[in-house]
Amino acid sequence: ETGVTQSPTHLIKTRGQQVTLRCSSQSGHNTVSWYQQALGQGPQFIFQYYREEENGRGNFPPRFSGLQFPNYSSELNVNALELDDSALYLCASSLRENTGELFFGEGSRLTVL
Amino acid sequence: GENVEQHPSTLSVQEGDSAVIKCTYSDSASNYFPWYKQELGKRPQLIIDIRSNVGEKKDQRIAVTLNKTAKHFSLHITETQPEDSAVYFCAVRGGGGADGLTFGKGTHLIIQP
Numbered sequence: 528e529t530g531v532t533q534s535p536t537h538l539i540k541t542r543g544q545q546v547t548l549r550c551s552s553q554s555g556h557n558t559v560s561w562y563q564q565a566l567g568q569g570p571q572f573i574f575q576y577y578r579e580e581e582n583g584r585g586n587f588p589p590r591f592s593g594l595q596f597p598n599y600s601s602e603l604n605v606n607a608l609e610l611d612d613s614a615l616y617l618c619a620s621s622l623r624e625n626t627g628e629l630f631f632g633e634g635s636r637l638t639v640l
Numbered sequence: 641g642e643n644v645e646q647h648p649s650t651l652s653v654q655e656g657d658s659a660v661i662k663c664t665y666s667d668s669a670s671n672y673f674p675w676y677k678q679e680l681g682k683r684p685q686l687i688i689d690i691r692s693n694v695g696e697k698k699d700q701r702i703a704v705t706l707n708k709t710a711k712h713f714s715l716h717i718t719e720t721q722p723e724d725s726a727v728y729f730c731a732v733r734g735g736g737g738a739d740g741l742t743f744g745k746g747t748h749l750i751i752q753p
Contacts, residue, residue, distance in 0.1 A: 560740060569646075569729050570684065572740030583740050586641070617683065627672060627733065629741065631683040 531620050531632035539638045540608050548603045548635045551617030556630070558623040559601040561593060564615040564634070576601055577623055605637075613639045642667045642734045646744025653711045654752050659720055659722070661747045663730035664712040671704060672733040675715045679726045687728075688715070717749075 532551045540546050552559050558577045562570035572585035576595035584626040590606040597622070605612055615636050643666040653659050663673075666730045674689035690704045690713065697704050701720075706713040716726055727748050731741040 535693050562741075567746075569731075569743030570741075572742065585740050592751055628674070628686055628689065633683045633684070 529593060531618055533616075533618050533629050533632035533635050535635055536633065537636045537638075539640060541640050542608055542610060544608050544639075545604065545606045546608060547638060548605075548616050548618075548637070550601045550603070550632060552599045552601065552618075552620030553630050556620035556622050557619045559590055559595055560619050560621070560629065561601070561603045562619065562631075563587075564617055564619040565614075566614070570617055573603070608639045610639050611632075613637060642670065642732055642742040644697075644730065644732050644742050646672045646730050646747060648747060649745065650748045650750070652750040653720055655720055655722060657720055659717045659749055661715045661728055661730070661749070662712060663714070663732075663744050664710075665732045665742075666711065667732070667734045668708075668711065670711075670732045670734045672706070673713050674731050674733075675704060676729045676731065676743075677726045678729065678746075684729060688693070706733055720749075720751050722751050722753065725749060 534549045560575035561573040564570040573587050575583040579595045592604045594611045615634040618632045619635045621629050646663045671692040676684035677687045678684045688702050688704050690706050701718045703716040727746045729746050730744040
């Protein structure tokens with residue numbers, strides 16, 4: 528069974544730039560959600576995708592957007608990067624019809640300078 | 641939206657003693673309460689979860705109790721071991737349909753030898 532994988536693991540951007548983070552969900556999972564974890568804080572829900580459509584969103588502005596592909600992999604895009612966007616971005620997959628237990632990837636650590 | 645408070649922020653116990661971490665939540669419609677363990681630089685991993693129709697659940701040295709009336713739930717770890725040292729997060733999924741988890745700010749558990 529293949530776990531959740533994310534890329535890249537680390538990246539550095541400058542303010543105003545755009546970034547794309549990628550996630551491959553665990554085999555058999557059809558739902559992907561993204562979380563932002565600032566240093567010393569708990570993860571914060573950004574949004575969730577099911578069957579290639581966003582079906583839940585947290586308190587994040589529209590410059591945070593995403594995609595889910597037919598193979599259930601996903602992308603998180605952030606436009607007009609701000610310094611406060613520096614964080615660990617976690618992708619989690621789950622099987623919607625199941626318990627809803629989330630399986631997290633190792634994350635992508637974004638630093639905005 | 642959902643508000644989750646977690647206490648304490650740091651907990652130091654002697655090896656072999658018990659540890660208890662508590663969380664309160666605000667949305668009475670919340671129906672799923674997982675606990676995640678996150679070691680430094682690692683992904684959050686589910687250690688136990690409970691649903692709203694159950695008051696207590698146990699898995700070896702770990703147990704979770706839920707009081708829906710008071711809107712709080714607790715993680716209990718008995719016979720603590722050095723490998724229990726980590727940051728523990730409680731989380732709540734509301735009944736409002738957004739499906740994302742709302743996390744507490746975390747408890748840094750330190751097991752003293």
